Amino acid sequence: MQGLHLTADLRGCRCAPLWLLDAAALGRACAEAVRAASLQPVGELFHSFPATEHGPGGVTATVLLAESHLCVHTWPEQMAVTLDVYVCNFGADHSGRAHALMEALLALFEPDTVERHALQRGSIAIENAP
Secondary structure, eight states: OOEEEEEEEEESOOSOTHHHHOHHHHHHHHHHHHHHTTOOEEEEEEEEOOOBTTBSOOEEEEEEESSEEEEEEEEGGGTEEEEEEEEEOSSSOOHHHHHHHHHHHHHHHOOSEEEEEEEEESOSOOOOOO
């Protein structure tokens, strides 16, 4: 279960509105970024939310990976995005690929500010079952 969990909260995104509003377009961009980072997609779901009194609805984009997952949530009324990349490192160390995926998404959204976090999860040791 050992792996790397990266998160980023983006504010002041200067990207084209398409990336904050269009689930299909964002989904294609996420899938392309996953493949460019040499990670293996195994499923995906892209969902648009309806507009509210605060502004246009955002998007949730999720790509399930053989290595774990990518989740993107947009808040167009705030020009904000949250990113979540988790890779397990059971068969190999995918940390570099996780960082490459995160960097590609940061470039897509062009944020003014980014709050990043990285969490090492689990341990490398494999416990034997009794």
